[in-house]
Amino acid sequence: MNETPLWASESFWKKTAIWVTAGSFLILVVLTMDSLSKTSAGSKRVPAYSVINKKIDYQYDKELHKFMPVIGETELLFGKEYSEEEARQLVDLGKKTTQAKNCMNCHTLLGNGAYYAPDLTKAWLDKGWISKEMREDMMVKFLMDPENNARTYGSNRKMPNLKITEQEAKGVIAFLKWMSSIDTNGFPYNFKTINAEE
Amino acid sequence: MNTSGLNEAAQKAAALCEKSRACVNDFKAWVQLDSRNLSDGQQLAVKYFIVAVILFFAQILFGLLAATQFIFPGFLYEILDFSVNRMIHINAMIVWMLYGFIGCVYWFLEEESGTEIVGLKLGNIAFWVLTAAVTLVVLVYLLVQIGPGKDSSLWFINEGREYIEAPRWADIGIVVVMLIFFYNVVATFSKGKWSGIAGVLTLDLVALAGLYTAGMFYMTNITHEQYWWWWVIHLWVEATWEVLVGVIMAWSLMKLLGVRRKIVQTWLYIEVALMFGSGILGLGHHYFWIGTPEYWLTIGGFFSALEPIPLVAMVVHAVYDSGSHALKSGNHPALAWIIAQAFGNFFGAGVWGFMHTLPQINLYTHGTQWSASHGHLAFFGAYATINIAFFYLAIQHWRGDVWMGGGSQNAWRWKWALGLLNGGVLGMTIALLIAGYEQSFIERAVEGSTWGGYFTAQNHPSFQSAMIWRLFFGGMTFAGFILLVWDLLTIGKGETRKAPEIIES
Amino acid sequence: MIEPVALEDFFITFFSSALIILAGAGYALLFSWSKVNPSIRIKIAAYVSYAVLVLAVAVLTRAAHFQGYWLIISVLMAVGYFFAPIGIWHLCVKTHAGSNLKNNNNNNNNNRG
Ligand code: HEM
Ligand code: HEM
Ligand SMILES: [Fe+2]
Numbered sequence: 001m002n003e004t005p006l007w008a009s010e011s012f013w014k015k016t017a018i019w020v021t022a023g024s025f026l027i028l029v030v031l032t033m034d035s036l037s038k039t040s041a042g043s044k045r046v047p048a049y050s051v052i053n054k055k056i057d058y059q060y061d062k063e064l065h066k067f068m069p070v071i072g073e074t075e076l077l078f079g080k081e082y083s084e085e086e087a088r089q090l091v092d093l094g095k096k097t098t099q100a101k102n103c104m105n106c107h108t109l110l111g112n113g114a115y116y117a118p119d120l121t122k123a124w125l126d127k128g129w130i131s132k133e134m135r136e137d138m139m140v141k142f143l144m145d146p147e148n149n150a151r152t153y154g155s156n157r158k159m160p161n162l163k164i165t166e167q168e169a170k171g172v173i174a175f176l177k178w179m180s181s182i183d184t185n186g187f188p189y190n191f192k193t194i195n196a197e198e
Numbered sequence: 199m200n201t202s203g204l205n206e207a208a209q210k211a212a213a214l215c216e217k218s219r220a221c222v223n224d225f226k227a228w229v230q231l232d233s234r235n236l237s238d239g240q241q242l243a244v245k246y247f248i249v250a251v252i253l254f255f256a257q258i259l260f261g262l263l264a265a266t267q268f269i270f271p272g273f274l275y276e277i278l279d280f281s282v283n284r285m286i287h288i289n290a291m292i293v294w295m296l297y298g299f300i301g302c303v304y305w306f307l308e309e310e311s312g313t314e315i316v317g318l319k320l321g322n323i324a325f326w327v328l329t330a331a332v333t334l335v336v337l338v339y340l341l342v343q344i345g346p347g348k349d350s351s352l353w354f355i356n357e358g359r360e361y362i363e364a365p366r367w368a369d370i371g372i373v374v375v376m377l378i379f380f381y382n383v384v385a386t387f388s389k390g391k392w393s394g395i396a397g398v399l400t401l402d403l404v405a406l407a408g409l410y411t412a413g414m415f416y417m418t419n420i421t422h423e424q425y426w427w428w429w430v431i432h433l434w435v436e437a438t439w440e441v442l443v444g445v446i447m448a449w450s451l452m453k454l455l456g457v458r459r460k461i462v463q464t465w466l467y468i469e470v471a472l473m474f475g476s477g478i479l480g481l482g483h484h485y486f487w488i489g490t491p492e493y494w495l496t497i498g499g500f501f502s503a504l505e506p507i508p509l510v511a512m513v514v515h516a517v518y519d520s521g522s523h524a525l526k527s528g529n530h531p532a533l534a535w536i537i538a539q540a541f542g543n544f545f546g547a548g549v550w551g552f553m554h555t556l557p558q559i560n561l562y563t564h565g566t567q568w569s570a571s572h573g574h575l576a577f578f579g580a581y582a583t584i585n586i587a588f589f590y591l592a593i594q595h596w597r598g599d600v601w602m603g604g605g606s607q608n609a610w611r612w613k614w615a616l617g618l619l620n621g622g623v624l625g626m627t628i629a630l631l632i633a634g635y636e637q638s639f640i641e642r643a644v645e646g647s648t649w650g651g652y653f654t655a656q657n658h659p660s661f662q663s664a665m666i667w668r669l670f671f672g673g674m675t676f677a678g679f680i681l682l683v684w685d686l687l688t689i690g691k692g693e694t695r696k697a698p699e700i701i702e703s
Numbered sequence: 704m705i706e707p708v709a710l711e712d713f714f715i716t717f718f719s720s721a722l723i724i725l726a727g728a729g730y731a732l733l734f735s736w737s738k739v740n741p742s743i744r745i746k747i748a749a750y751v752s753y754a755v756l757v758l759a760v761a762v763l764t765r766a767a768h769f770q771g772y773w774l775i776i777s778v779l780m781a782v783g784y785f786f787a788p789i790g791i792w793h794l795c796v797k798t799h800a801g802s803n804l805k806n807n808n809n810n811n812n813n814n815r816g
Contacts, residue, residue, distance in 0.1 A: 008797030010394070010460055013467035017398075020471045024478035031497070032425075035490050039421045046421050046489050065706045092418045097347030099358030099416075105281035110424055110488045111565030113360055115637075116268070116280045118652040119565055128649040153653030157271040160279045168347045179420055185495070187487035188647030189561050189707065464798045495705055496772055503776050506724050510731045510784070511791045517735040518795040544728065553720045558767040561707050635713070643710045 041088075045183040049087035052077045052174050056125065056181045057195050066186025077174060078136060087178075093168060094175025101162045109179070111187060117159065124173070124180040125193040132194060136173065143169040229687050235598045239308040239315045244596065245325055246301030247589055249332075251683060253294035254582075256336075258676050260287040265672050268665040282343055285356070285363050286336065291577060292361055293332060298585035299439075300379055302446045303399065305592060307383060310449065311390030317382045324378040331371045335364055352416060359423075361431055362413045369414045376407045394463035398470060399445045406438040421489035428484040435577070436505070436547070437477035443539075443584050444469045450536070450591065454527060456700040457519075465515065469508060476504040486557045487564055495557045502555040509548045512540065528697030529594050529602045531612040531689070535587035538620055542579020550575050550627070562642045567664075568634030575627040586619075586682065593686055594697065601695035611685040618678025625671030633664035706768035719763040723780060726756035731788035738792055757781050 006012050042048035047069075055072035074081075082090060098104070104113035107120050118126075128151060129135035142149045144166060146159035164172065233241055264283040267273050274283075308315055315321060338355055345351030352358070353366045364372065380403050387396045413430035417423040448466045451457045482498030527533045550572040554563040563569070590612075594602050637655045645651025655661060708716045733749035763769075764777045 004800050005797055008464070008794055008800070010464040010467065013464050013471065014394070017467040017470040017474070021474040021478070024474055028478055028481065031493075035425065035485070035494075036422060038491050039419070039425070039489050041419050045491065046419065049418075064704050066704075088418065093347055095418050095420065096349070096352070096416070100345045100347050100351035100355065102281045102285060102344055102356060102358045102363070104358055104360050105284045105363075106279075108565040110420060112424060112427075112488070113565070114281070114284055115565070115567050115570060116264075116284070118649045119647070122647075123649070126649050151649070153650060153657070155271070155653050155656050157656075158275065160276045160281075162344055163346075165346070171347065175420075182421060182489040184487045184489055185492060185557075186707075187561060187564060189642045190646040192646040192648060461798055468794070492704065499773065500776060500779075503780055504783075506727065507783070507787055509724075510727060510787055513728050513731045514735045514788050514791040515795055517732060517739060518792070518799075520739075548728075549721050549724045552724050553717050556720070556767055558705050558708050559713075559716050559720075561705075562713070635717070639710075639713060643713070 047071060047178070047181045048084060049091045049174075049178055050082060050084045051181045052087050052091070052177045053081055054181075056177065058122075058125070058191065058193050064186075067191060069181050069183050071181060075132075077177060078170060087174070090171050090174040091178050093171030094173065095171075097164065097168045097172050098175065101164065106159070110182075110184065117157065119188060120176060120179070121182075121184060121188060122180045122191055122193070124176045125191075125195070127192065127194050127196075129194060135194070139173050139176075140166065140169045143172055230691055231593075231596050232598065233596075235596055237308050237314075238318050239304050240592070240595070242315070242318065242321050242325065243301040243305040244592055245322075246297045246304065247592055249329055250294045250297040250301065250585065251589070251686070253290045253297065253332075255679065255683075257287055257290035257294060258672075258679055260284070260290065262669070262672050262676060265665070265669045269662075269669060278340070279343075282339060286339055288361055289336075289339075289363055295439075295577075295581050295585060298588065299442055299446070301592075302585075302588050303379075303383060305588070306449050306453075307386055310393060310395060311387045313386060313390030315382060316385040316389055317378070320378055321382050324375045327371070328375045331368055331375075335368050338365070339363075349416070357416075359413070359427055362410075362427070366414065369410070373407065373411060376403075376410070380404070380407065393459070394466060395445055395448055398441065398466055402438055402441045402445065406434065406442070409433050409438065424488045425485070425490065428481060432481045432484055433478065435580075436480055437474055439581065440473050440477065440508075441470055443580065444473070446584060446588065447536075450532075450588070453700060454529070454533070454591075455519075468511070472508040472511060476501055476507060480505050483555050483557075483560070486560060499556055502552065505555075506548045506552060509544050513544075516540065527603060529590060530604065530606070530609070531602060531616070531685075532587045532590040532594070534612070534616055535583050535590065538616065539580065539583035539587065542575065542583050542620075544579075546572065546574075546576035546579035546627075562638040563634060566634045566637040566641070567630045568638060571627050571630035571634050574623060574630065578623045589686055590689075593689060597690040597693070599697045600690040600693040601697050602690055602693075603697070606689075606693065608685075608688070611681055612689065615678050615682040615685050618674055618681060620678075622671045622673075622675030622678055625674060626668050629664045629667040629671060633661050633668075636660050636664070705773075706770075708767055712766040715762060716766045719759045719766065722759040723756060723763065723784075726752050726759055727780075727784040730756060730784070731791075734788045735792055735795075753785060756784055 037043070039046045051071060053074055053076055055075035057070045057072055058067040059070050060066075061068045098109070103109070103120070106114050106117040108115065109120050111119060111121065124135075129138055138149070142151065142159075143164045145161060147161055150158045152158055236244065260283045263274065263278065264280055264287055267280045267283070304315070304321070342355050345355040356363045356365055357369075362369075380400075383403060384400055387393075387400070409430050412426050415426070417426075444466055448462045452459060452462050479497055480501040482494045482500075483502045484498070485494035486498060554560055554568050554572060590602070594600065636658055639655075640658060641647060641651040641655035645654055730749055730752040733745055733752055737745040737749055760777050760781050764774070767773075769777055
């Protein structure tokens with residue numbers, strides 16, 4: 001009768017399973033702490049909420065093979081300069097509104113969500129808002145009454161009226177502007193902002 | 199209202215009650231299932247299975263509505279919008295699969311521990327509380343749908359986070375019910391006997407429930423929010439759920455094929471090592487583009503390349519075993535669905551997962567129909583199949599261990615259900631693959647990912663016809679489901695031959 | 704850092720990735736089958752399958768612009784998928800040690816290992 005060698009025994013694999021799991025989990029915890037601190041609002045990759053007072057643009061970095069965010073001069077939102085705390089509150093209202101209205105089950109945010117409607121990661125910078133002068137006004141109107149301000153690009157897919165109030169709409173726009181400044185390692189690929197010359 | 203009106207209403211209600219009771223009795227007489235064949239734990243298990251099947255039905259129904267809206271966007275517009283249908287589609291999926299898993303565990307808990315369930319009454323109460331809560335959540339999804347941008351909406355309507363939309367009150371309820379379930383498992387094993395299977399199961403349930411709590415917090419910072427959200431989603435489906443299926447599979451192999459316990463448990467440990475070893479840090483493949491640091495590109499790429507290894511191990515092992523067990527099974531449908539699981543897991547997770555997982559290509563496919571293609575094949579292949587296999591094992595026992603092997607009556611039903619369901623999901627997967635390929639190519643690579651680019655891709659003829667094919671194959675899936683339910687209710691009825699008893703070799 | 708796949712390489716990227724997994728599984732299947740049922744033809748088929756895998760890895764390495772660190776993943780896949788089935792086969796044999804004695808409906812035993 002052939003003996004079971006140690007490396008094929010139940011107890012060996014039991015220990016291996018425990019060590020592999022614990023080891024992987026420990027590494028994940030360490031990486032998580034590092035990632036969370038490197039992506040807190042106000043870090044290099046995820047700007048502070050007051051970035052909504054600034055101009056946001058993207059520039060191609062040849063060495064890194066990706067578009068990098070460029071935070072520019074002052075470009076006020078709704079003609080107002082927000083303090084850090086005011087900006088946080090406005091973005092917070094917007095974020096909460098996107099959850100309460102279930103935006104993510106039609107759109108993607110940072111590429112996660114549903115595929116029935118366009119990605120919102122850099123929606124603030126999209127050429128679809130025609131010009132920077134018209135953008136804020138168009139966005140508020142669209143969010144509050146999408147049906148009559150529809151932007152369907154010939155697809156017949158209309159966003160439903162989600163009973164978004166004006167204040168909520170402004171919050172959502174602030175949230176979108178802030179989100180568009182996050183360094184997403186070049187996602188979405190090859191994105192041309194509203195500032196880009198044709 | 200006057201008293202006579204009230205009386206009339208009461209009478210009507212009583213008559214309705216009577217009628218529905220008669221219906222239920224007729225149904226019971228028709229299915230001819232004898233609950234005396236089941237132990238207490240198994241009676242609780244089949245309750246979970248029944249709700250699982252009903253929710254599976256809801257999943258398919260709302261999937262069909264959402265798929266129809268891709269073709270006719272005006273369909274149910276501002277009545278049941280795409281977002282509502284899709285939310286119910288994927289929530290029903292998560293919940294029915296969890297119901298199925300809980301059912302499986304209750305099914306074998308008594309046999310594995312060698313004693314009776316400790317908190318049977320508590321388990322029953324938990325079942326009814328959970329089911330009532332699920333019903334309420336779905337009703338609110340359907341009738342209230344959305345709320346103002348306040349905390350109260352997240353607490354009472356929905357949290358607006360894909361897959362875990364359930365409002366916060368329900369989250370807490372779910373955790374409580376899971377704790378009761380967990381108590382039952384641990385206390386029962388402690389009273390009876392522990393085993394390797396019991397140990398892995400217990401630790402896995404701790405992880406599964408613990409991960410759920412990681413998804414229960416509101417955060418303004420969307421990068422952080424998505425970071426934790428993936429902890430729940432990825433570490434569920436690519437780690438804890440896989441291991442839970444491993445446990446269920448290990449037990450079934452022992453019972454179905456009579457494989458020795460020592461071998462089964464050694465291999466369960468090997469699987470845990472391979473799954474957790476590749477799956478936990480494989481989480482990195484979701485951290486490429488959400489704002490997280492660049493080192494996740496290398497980590498995600500590396501561990502994704504390892505993730506198919508457990509599947510290769512299964513291939514080798516299956517070949518090794520095929521010689522020693524001549525597959526003389528007394529339950530052909532269950533065996534067929536277990537084989538479907540092996541293939542489904544391999545293709546859905548292994549092949550489809552690897553095709554879009556490296557960041558060099560995921561940059562284009564991320565957030566397109568590509569993900570939907572992979573999601574459908576992987577969830578169906580890995581988790582729907584194993585649940586269905588277990589439904590067949592349960593129904594066989596419920597009928598009194600009748601023969602369900604070769605030469606059974608009406609075997610065409612389970613064969614057609616198997617073919618239609620698998621063919622339907624595979625067809626949808628291929629249609630979505632074509633749509634995803636076209637979308638990542640035109641929207642991303644060519645048009646530079648603008649809204650204009652998105653709609654150019656959506657309006658493209660190949661995308662449009664892919665959506666029609668998806669609906670067609672969705673219909674096929676639906677037909678397969680109907681047949682499956684019919685078969686589950688009738689299979690083995692009137693069968694007198696007994697299934698052979700399997701003893702550990 | 705990464706260099707994304709070029710437009711014209713989309714299809715080849717998906718195709719070679721799928722092929723890596725399929726050929727890897729095919730090699731594992733044929734290799735273990737050749738152990739159960741020793742035959743030179745099955746053995747050759749197993750190595751052909753492995754050759755396809757190596758080819759697919761090479762194609763993917765080019766299409767996905769693997770450089771530096773990423774080449775480790777290519778090497779790892781080529782080497783790892785070669786040895787994994789062998790290791791797992793040995794594990795199967797050893798973990799089942801002893802069970803063959805009691806097993807009756809099975810006449811392949813002597814071919815094992
Ligand atoms: C049974 C196992 C699996 C299931 C049930 C599953 C399911 C899913 C689902 C539903 C999504 C879409 C999530 C969303 O809504 O955004 C997804 C995404 C993803 N899966 Fe899996 N998966 C499994 C295994 C794997 C494996 C083994 C790999 C890699 C080898 C993988 C790679 C990915 C990647 C890279 C994404 C992100 C797609 C994107 O960028 O949008 N999956 N998975
Ligand atoms: C009649 C059959 C079905 C139809 C018509 C259908 C349709 C749909 C639709 C329209 C979506 C939304 C995709 C989008 O956002 O664009 C979806 C998502 C999804 N479905 Fe289904 N579905 C069906 C069956 C299934 C089955 C059987 C499963 C798994 C067991 C499943 C799992 C999923 C998953 C995981 C998602 C989310 C994918 C993601 O976010 O990437 N579906 N389905
Ligand atoms: Fe994943």
